[in-house]
Amino acid sequence: MSDHTTAVEPPKSPTSVVDDRLAQVRLTTRLLRRPELGALLAAITVGLFFALTTDDFGTLNGMANWTSVAATLGIPAVAVALLMIGGEFDLSAGVMTGSAGLVMGLLATELDMNIWPAIALTFLFAGAVGFINGYMVVRTGLPSFIVTLATFFVLQGINLGVTKQITGTVRVSGLLEVGGFETAKDIFGGSFSTYDFRMSFLWWIAITIVATWILARTRVGNWIFGVGGDPVAARNVGVPVARVKIGLFMGTAMAAALAGIMIATTLSSVQASQGVGEEFSYIIAAVVGGCLLTGGYGSAIGAAIGALIIGMAFIGIQFSGWDTDWRYLFLGVILLIAVLVNNFVRRSAEGARK
Amino acid sequence: MTPLLEVRGVSKYFGNVIALNDVSASVGEGEVTCVLGDNGAGKSTFIKILSGVHQHDGGQLLMEGEETRFSSPRDARDRGIATVFQDLATVPLMSIWRNFFLGSEPTRSVGPIKMIDVKKAQRVIREEMSKMGIDVRDPEQPVGTLSGGERQAVAISRAVYFGAKVLILDEPTSALGVKQSSIVLRYIAQARERGVGVIFITHNPHHAFPVGDRFVVLKRGKLLGAWDRGEIRQEELVKMMAGGAELDQLTGELERSQERP
Numbered sequence: 223m224s225d226h227t228t229a230v231e232p233p234k235s236p237t238s239v240v241d242d243r244l245a246q247v248r249l250t251t252r253l254l255r256r257p258e259l260g261a262l263l264a265a266i267t268v269g270l271f272f273a274l275t276t277d278d279f280g281t282l283n284g285m286a287n288w289t290s291v292a293a294t295l296g297i298p299a300v301a302v303a304l305l306m307i308g309g310e311f312d313l314s315a316g317v318m319t320g321s322a323g324l325v326m327g328l329l330a331t332e333l334d335m336n337i338w339p340a341i342a343l344t345f346l347f348a349g350a351v352g353f354i355n356g357y358m359v360v361r362t363g364l365p366s367f368i369v370t371l372a373t374f375f376v377l378q379g380i381n382l383g384v385t386k387q388i389t390g391t392v393r394v395s396g397l398l399e400v401g402g403f404e405t406a407k408d409i410f411g412g413s414f415s416t417y418d419f420r421m422s423f424l425w426w427i428a429i430t431i432v433a434t435w436i437l438a439r440t441r442v443g444n445w446i447f448g449v450g451g452d453p454v455a456a457r458n459v460g461v462p463v464a465r466v467k468i469g470l471f472m473g474t475a476m477a478a479a480l481a482g483i484m485i486a487t488t489l490s491s492v493q494a495s496q497g498v499g500e501e502f503s504y505i506i507a508a509v510v511g512g513c514l515l516t517g518g519y520g521s522a523i524g525a526a527i528g529a530l531i532i533g534m535a536f537i538g539i540q541f542s543g544w545d546t547d548w549r550y551l552f553l554g555v556i557l558l559i560a561v562l563v564n565n566f567v568r569r570s571a572e573g574a575r576k
Numbered sequence: 577m578t579p580l581l582e583v584r585g586v587s588k589y590f591g592n593v594i595a596l597n598d599v600s601a602s603v604g605e606g607e608v609t610c611v612l613g614d615n616g617a618g619k620s621t622f623i624k625i626l627s628g629v630h631q632h633d634g635g636q637l638l639m640e641g642e643e644t645r646f647s648s649p650r651d652a653r654d655r656g657i658a659t660v661f662q663d664l665a666t667v668p669l670m671s672i673w674r675n676f677f678l679g680s681e682p683t684r685s686v687g688p689i690k691m692i693d694v695k696k697a698q699r700v701i702r703e704e705m706s707k708m709g710i711d712v713r714d715p716e717q718p719v720g721t722l723s724g725g726e727r728q729a730v731a732i733s734r735a736v737y738f739g740a741k742v743l744i745l746d747e748p749t750s751a752l753g754v755k756q757s758s759i760v761l762r763y764i765a766q767a768r769e770r771g772v773g774v775i776f777i778t779h780n781p782h783h784a785f786p787v788g789d790r791f792v793v794l795k796r797g798k799l800l801g802a803w804d805r806g807e808i809r810q811e812e813l814v815k816m817m818a819g820g821a822e823l824d825q826l827t828g829e830l831e832r833s834q835e836r837p
Binding site: 444452 | 649650653659661666667668669670674677678679680681683690691692694716718734
């Protein structure tokens, strides 16, 4: 990359003689500068471990299994990563997967709506919730942790209360009879190969690519790093901080809604308690992928890899025949390791010569 | 010659606190106006009015001779007033080129999609930084790994590159060592040479004196005095800043310490 630019550079000062030496350390520096490097190594380790210790993990069927878990987790996690790079949290993202499924399900089953307008309205609903989250955070200056914790409980209450009120149970079912459901399932909840790879897998990859591109190559991406790294500095140079943050909250809520719609169309029903607790998995995936809790640093690919690690561990633990509750221990341990590693990375990036 | 930016008798109140009272100053093309004052003198309020963060409550603000009012920092920036805030000029974790272009990224269109022209951005920062005498080897290097003076240089060259007519520097040397400070003073002189009007806020008369064409001293929100270069000696400026009595005491202490072998 530097070879292209040297041609048009103005005459250099004598100090540039040392450039050749620096070029040699360039590769390692560049690698270490990638936030997702640690996650990638961890993913390879976890993957190899379960592939070697269990029979099914390495097969295509097994792969379809863990990519499915990773995908429904990874889609919101990638959005959460962008939000965290932008310096905010969203604790309501997990419950939003449930809310979205319920909104879609109730509109379709109770109001006899076709699935497609129901899906459109669900995204609208998610966007509105995200907007409210973002607006409250930006206007009040309160930590997003508190604001979205409130949203989390409000949504959870509504999910359970409204569902019970309308259906008399804690689930919405009967989606199979809804008009357009088959096509919606083909797009959101179905599988695309004989090995039962889920559509969510493709969505996940597509969203990761788009999010990475946004971060690396668009103005908005640059702004996201700016508002997370130092909102005052960003505002001073003319970045519309409030708009960027609100947009990120809306994106997160809508990504969670997409995951919720996928779960609902896969299962043809929605539990009112769906998604509670998932928000932490998203945050863990983002942190494992290199996002700093303080904002301004991280990667979308990293979050996707973080989700992959969690997906592999969940299914791997199942395949190993261990009690599935052990996965929480695993989540805790990788979170702690990731935070420690990130802390070190941050220090070397930020404070080298202060 | 009409000054680029001028204030006439501006005042600013926060509730019943008078932060700034009847202050006048100006800066012209290729000039450095130094605004001096101790902590709480109203320097920050003063530059926030000039940069559009606050709106003045009384007096006039003139841009190239016409009375105006900046509705926001963005408005001020669009009209050629660039402000480099102390310690808040750059985002440490972002790379040099991302910092340089933050908020004004160069784009190229690929079909209907606009994306950042990274090649151009990296080329421009190498050119601009080398004009400041800094050789950027790796544009992807995080700004946090640069020295304090280099970080100010990034902010200053950015402002000049984006066509700032007036550059407001908020205590650019306050957090720096002696050597780094002198480097920043050289950047200020370079910006002046390129025809930019510089407003240099500082509480250090020793930094102001070598580069300043005009000196404005604030104290407790009021204008203590304004002088052109040559009308005032450095010692007088120092005296003005510290307040006579405190300085005499300081001089006494200094002399005593000098007497020691």
